[in-house]
Amino acid sequence: MAFRYQTLAHTLKLHILHHHLAPHTKLISLRQFAKQHQVSLSTAQACYEHLEAQGLIYSKHKSGYFVAPHQRDMHPNNSRYTETTFPSVIRSVSNLDLYNQILQASFQPNVIQLGSIQLGPQLIPMQQLKVSLQRALKHCKNEDFLYCNQQGHIHLQTALQQHWATDNIHIAVQDIFITHGCTAALSLAIQSLSKVGDSIIIPTPTFNGQLHLLAHLNRKIIEIPATTAGLDLERLEAVMATKQSQVCLLTANFQNPLGYCLSHADKKTIADLAAKYQCYIIEDDVYAECSYHTERPLPIKYWDDAGYVIWVGSVSKSLSSAYRVGWLCLSKQIQHLKPNILANNVVVNTPLQLGLADFIFTGAYKKHIRALQLKLYEQVRDFVHTIHVLFTGCDIELSMPQGGYAIWIKLPNQLSSLSLYQDALKHGISISPGILFGEDYKYQSFIRLNAGDPMTDQIHQALKYLAEWIKNRISY
CATH class of the missing domain: 3.90.1150.10 (Aspartate Aminotransferase, domain 1)
Incomplete structure (x- = not known):
């Protein structure tokens, strides 16, 4: 049985989807809505928040709630103007x-x-970050001022593990490697899975920083078409089947520059294709926590039963670009990469790791x-x-x-x-x-x-x- 706020939200949703309310139309206030439907103010608020979580309405500070543009307005058919007919061939950047x-x-x-x-x-929550850094320094142990473990400080590894677990993403502490930002994590993964001259499968258009990194590492690319609707999975499988590359670098959640978020079905398909063709997926998930909804989208890693996905991320996009702390996560099936990653990892300074760990443990990051x-x-x-x-x-x-x-x-x-x-x-x-x-x-x-x-x-x-x-x- 649906709650009252859900029933009201469903009715209002139909009005929006059937275009009875134009985009950017201001909705009546919570108090007026509650009076009109004879419900409590908290029920009215729950109704609006439920619709906002679905992306159907949005709020402006001190201005109220407004109708969001319809999905067809938000994500037009890009096949008309995005180049998707190019061949997927090996090339330089x-x-x-x-x-x-x-x-x-x-x-x-x-x-x-x-x-x-x-x-x-x-x-950027500068004051809270300062407090966490100061508190971390205050409680530092003597060993925290010596060389840190090449894999990262256990406090930050544990903090990240517990943070992800609240979103139903379960990674063992020993599989988490702390790096000097997301680019450093991507570099470690690319160099561990490929050699100079090898080709990496990428969606196009893709983040220009990734292309620059691949060129710097003397890797070639094989482009796969992408639009705001997502990847061309048929082309992806076709390229994987040729065995021209054993590595694919992509973003599933809020890709830069297209902004798409792949469906659960598409993410599972990619994980299955990786296992079928033994092609490693380097998943750059740096934007996942920059969602417009309260629920964090799951990564491809969630469906990675065969262990072919290396999950990479950082706080540079969700917290601060100056906070150079990233990570990569290995599955048990590819632990043979660990010695090479540790040998090449640039250790993040310990106080910064401990400050971020405090920020997460205290709930300030959430x-x-x-x-x-x-x-x-x-x-x-x-x-x-x-x-x-x-x-x-x-x-x-x-x-x-x-x-x-x-x-x-x-x-x-x-x-x-x-x-x-x-x-x-x-x-x-x-x-x-x-x-x-x-x-x-x-x-x-x-x-x-x-x-x-x-x-x-x-x-x-x-x-x-x-x-x-x-x-x-x-x-x-």
């Missing part, structure tokens, strides 16, 4: 000089950072994540809405990510995102042009924007400049 140039631009002062995906300082999820949803929604308004008449394609805070935008075909990047940088605005996310200039008409900062007048003006740049060129 290019555009390294441009990547380095854009990376340097992201560090420049007085530049509006819309290019690098990172949380703004307003979303509390931060819950608050972040609500803020991110509202923040990204503001970005998408602002872009839709400012770019009216620009003929762009924009999909709302299912999580995270990367926004992927298709410009009119005749425009070059590289030219937009260069002109914008002259005006103190940094963006990421699409050619960084795949080979052969497949995405030269795309840009990726960072929505990790709350909308400000400065960011609004930057987006307005981008829109005017497009309008000026399509008018010719």
Whole structure:
């Protein structure tokens, strides 16, 4: 038997799905809703929170609740404009000089950072982190000031194990390796599973930082088509079957730049394919806790019965990009990789590990994540809405990510995102042009924007400049 709030939520859900309420329509207040349906205020609140968890409505601080854009508006059919017909062949990674140039631009002062995906300082719990670091230092033991175990400090390993267990992800402490950030963990996994000149299967478009890492490690790539709906699993299996590569690097939860979250069925399929073709999956799960809902999406690792998935992550996207602590998790079936990983792992300084462990053990991290999820949803929604308004008449394609805070935008075909990047940088605005996310200039008409900062007048003006740049060129 359904609770009263569930019945009310179902009725309101039907009104939204049947388009009786337009996107961004403000709903009546909780007090009015309770009075209208003759229920308590707590029941009304439970109803709205239930709909918000499903992504059907969203809240704005001190403004109330609003109808979220419909799914077809949030995730349009990208087959019309995303390149998916390219062959999956072995090739090298290019555009390294441009990547380095854009990376340097992201560090420049007085530049509006819309290019690098990172949380703004307003979303980082700085005071609580300081308290945890101070408390960790206060309670340090003498041995904590000596060399740390190459695999990481037991306190942080245990804290992470218990944290993940609350989301039904169970990893043994001895299988957790603490690394100097997510990129370091990816590097260790790639070097342990492949050698120089080998090919790695990747979805395209994919995170430009992963492409840069693979090039730096002298690995080649085999591209698999992807859209905001997810991966082309048929192509993935076809490539695995050729045995041209024994390693696949991908993100299942809120992929950068597309923002998709694979279904449970797709994740299980990938785990099954890995076992069938003995192809290792390096799962970069760095965005999983940047969900818009209270429930953390499960990783592919959850379905990894055969032990072919190496699970990688960090707190750089959910806590702070400056907090360089990451991890990788091995299954019992691939423990033979352990000596090589330990030999090459750069140990994270002990006080930083202990500070993060304290932050997790005290519940401060969980509390931060819950608050972040609500803020991110509202923040990204503001970005998408602002872009839709400012770019009216620009003929762009924009999909709302299912999580995270990367926004992927298709410009009119005749425009070059590289030219937009260069002109914008002259005006103190940094963006990421699409050619960084795949080979052969497949995405030269795309840009990726960072929505990790709350909308400000400065960011609004930057987006307005981008829109005017497009309008000026399509008018010719």
